[in-house]
Amino acid sequence: MSKLISIDAVTGTSPYDVYICDELGTNCFYITETSTIPFTFEIPKPYDELTVYMLKLVDAQGCQIINTAE
Numbered sequence: 632m633s634k635l636i637s638i639d640a641v642t643g644t645s646p647y648d649v650y651i652c653d654e655l656g657t658n659c660f661y662i663t664e665t666s667t668i669p670f671t672f673e674i675p676k677p678y679d680e681l682t683v684y685m686l687k688l689v690d691a692q693g694c695q696i697i698n699t700a701e
Contacts (some may be wrong), residue, residue: 632676636686641668643690652676652685654699659687 641647651699652659662672677686687688688696 634679635671636674636687637669637670637671640689641688641696642694643688643694644692646691647696648689650687650689651675652687653678653681654683654685656685656687656697658684 636651638649643683645668646664647666649662649670649672650659650663660675660678662675673679673684674684683699683701685697685699690696
């Protein structure tokens with residue numbers, strides 16, 4: 632079953648590079664760059680099978696915004 636992630640608000644300076652990672656952040660998959668928030672995307676395989684995952688955004692100044700979710 633596919634999982635959707637919605638980013639409703641974010642601090643920092645756009646554009647943002649969007650990554651989905653395992654819960655420790657050691658294996659990450661680049662999703663895309665976006666300047667549009669809210670932003671929704673589907674978690675790609677095999678990350679869609681994780682029960683806990685990390686969402687990582689890197690803003691235009693190189694700052695990382697990280698959130699872990701179940």
